[in-house]
Amino acid sequence: xxxxxxxxxxxxxxxxxxxxxxxxxxxxxFDGTCSFRPGTRFAPEQIRVASxxxxxxxxxFNKDLDDISFYDAGELDLPFGNTQRVLDMVxxxxxxxxxxxKKYFGIGGEHLVxxxxxxxxxxxxxxxxxxxxxxxxxxxxxxxxxxLSHSTVIKKVADLIGxxxxxxxxIRSGESYEFELMKKHNTLVKSAEDFxxxxxxxxxxxxxxxxxxxxLDPSVLPGTGxxxxxxxxxxxxxxxxxxxxxxxxxxxDMLELSPFLDTSANSxxxxxxxxxxxxxxxxx
Numbered sequence: 198x199x200x201x202x203x204x205x206x207x208x209x210x211x212x213x214x215x216x217x218x219x220x221x222x223x224x225x226x227f228d229g230t231c232s233f234r235p236g237t238r239f240a241p242e243q244i245r246v247a248s249x250x251x252x253x254x255x256x257x258f259n260k261d262l263d264d265i266s267f268y269d270a271g272e273l274d275l276p277f278g279n280t281q282r283v284l285d286m287v288x289x290x291x292x293x294x295x296x297x298x299k300k301y302f303g304i305g306g307e308h309l310v311x312x313x314x315x316x317x318x319x320x321x322x323x324x325x326x327x328x329x330x331x332x333x334x335x336x337x338x339x340x341x342x343x344x345l346s347h348s349t350v351i352k353k354v355a356d357l358i359g360x361x362x363x364x365x366x367x368i369r370s371g372e373s374y375e376f377e378l379m380k381k382h383n384t385l386v387k388s389a390e391d392f393x394x395x396x397x398x399x400x401x402x403x404x405x406x407x408x409x410x411x412x413l414d415p416s417v418l419p420g421t422g423x424x425x426x427x428x429x430x431x432x433x434x435x436x437x438x439x440x441x442x443x444x445x446x447x448x449x450d451m452l453e454l455s456p457f458l459d460t461s462a463n464s465x466x467x468x469x470x471x472x473x474x475x476x477x478x479x480x481x
Contacts, residue, residue: 206245207245207269207271208222208245208248208267208269209248209249209251209253209262210253210261210262210263210265210267211267211268211269212266212267212268214268215268215270215297215299217266218266218267218268218299219265219266219267219299219300219480219481220265220266220267220268220299220300220301220302220476220479220480221267221268221270221294221297221299221300221301221302222267222268222269222270222302222303222304223270223271223272223273223290223294223301223302223303223304224240224241224242224245224270224271224272224273224303224304224306225241225272225273225275225287225303225304225305225306225310225450226238226239226240226241226242226272226273226275226305226306227275227283227305227306227307227309227310228306228307228422228455229277229278229280229283229307230280230307230309230340230343230345230346230347231307231347231422232340232341232346232347232348232422232423233422233423234421234422234423234455234458235422235455236422236455236456236457236458237305237306237307237422237452237453237454237455238306239455239456239457240304240305240306240452240453240454240455240456240465240468241272241304241305241306242272243454243456243457243465244304244454244456244465244468244469244472245269246465247462247465247466247468247469248469248472248473250466250469251466251469251470251473253473255473255474255477257435257438257439257474257477258438258439258442258474258477258478260477260480262473262476262477265476265477265480266480267302267476267480273286273287273290280309280345281345283310284309284310284312284313284345285313287303287310287313287314288313288314288316288317291303291313291314291317291318291448292317292320295317295318295321300447300448300479301314301317301318301448301449301450302448302449302450302451302472302475302476302479303449303450303451303452304450304451304452304472305450305451305452305453305454306452306453307347307422307452307453308331308335308347308350308407308409308452308453309345309346309347309349309350310450310452311350311354311407311450311452312350312353312354314405314448314450315327315354315357315358315405315407315448316357318403318405318447318448319357319358322403322447324362324402324403325358325362325402325403325404325405325447326358326362326363326364326399326402326403326404326405327354327358327362327363327364327404327405327406327407328364328366328404328405328406328407328441329351329354329363329364329365329366329407329409330366330367330406330407330408330409330412330434330437331351331365331366331367331368331408331409331411331412332367332368332369332370332409332411332412332423332424332425332428333348333368333370333371333409333411333423333425334351334365334368334370334371334372334375334376334378334379335347335348335349335350335351335352335371335409336349336351336352336355336371336375336378336379337349337352337372337375338352347453351363351365354407355382355384360378360382360384361382363382363384364384364386364392364395365379365384365385365386366386366392366412366437367412367428367429368385369425369427369428370423370425389436389437389440392437392440393440396440396441396443396444400443400444401445402445403445403447403448404441404444404445404446404447405446405447405448405449406441406446406448406449406450406475406479407449407450407452408449408450408451408452408471408475409452409453410451410452410453410454410464410467410468410471411423411424411425411428411453412428412429412434413428413429413430413431413434413467413471414426414427414428414429414430415428417429417430417431417467418454418459418463418464418467418468419458419459419463419464420454420455420456420457420458420459420463420464420465421453421454421455421458421464422453422455422458423453431467431470431471434471435474438474438475438478439478441478441479442478446478446479449475449479451468451471451472451475454468456468
């Protein structure tokens with residue numbers, strides 16, 4: 198209809214249709230159990246906008262998003278005030294992605310929304326292995342009496358898939374009993390070399406990556422609800438991603454950006470770059 202070019206409403210380099218896409222990117226704008234600083238429900242849209250201002254090329258992996266097959270499906274239309282309904286919707290859409298022979302890339306939103314996606318994946322891949330990047334353990338059984346919480350998500354995942362099928366990277370905050378759980382089950386990854394040894398032992402198995410952006414230090418990404426000092430630099434995170442490069446990554450999500458807590462927008466740009474690198478490391 199128009200000859201004048203318009204800026205795309207989708208993620209930069211997104212396929213125009215999902216028909217031939219390997220990855221389906223789905224925004225999950227939910228922060229209903231946030232316990233400190235809310236706002237992650239605004240992240241999917243803001244990361245999409247920021248993506249248009251960064252390059253498609255990754256110098257870390259020598260790959261370009263223009264050569265990677267992914268489709269930006271937009272955001273789920275989620276109800277307010279009904280956490281279980283939100284989780285059901287994430288589970289349903291993840292199953293739809295898997296039934297279609299595609300791979301799910303969720304953009305949160307808070308971390309609780311990872312659980313239904315991983316549940317759908319576990320039903321398809323009984324030997325699923327989960328790699329959890331985060332500042333926090335997220336191994337509580339409940340938070341203030343509520344079992345459905347961003348603080349309980351990885352405990353729910355571990356109860357589902359077994360602690361032996363979980364690695365946790367970047368953890369530096371949690372209750373003492375949560376650290377005891379990590380020690381008991383040896384889930385805490387201590388270095389990139391340690392990570393390499395772990396992944397060599399599961400080579401070929403399907404891997405789901407769930408990444409809470411507060412794994413990065415607040416000096417890199419302050420725009421998150423629960424920042425924790427002592428985190429990764431961007432380069433340190435990339436050193437772990439490079440270890441993942443030979444893994445069989447079948448699904449992933451990226452969560453917990455609260456974009457309007459950082460008025461400079463540096464956090465949102467950093468999140469867009471993390472998403473770019475995740476697509477590069479996970480795509481064949």
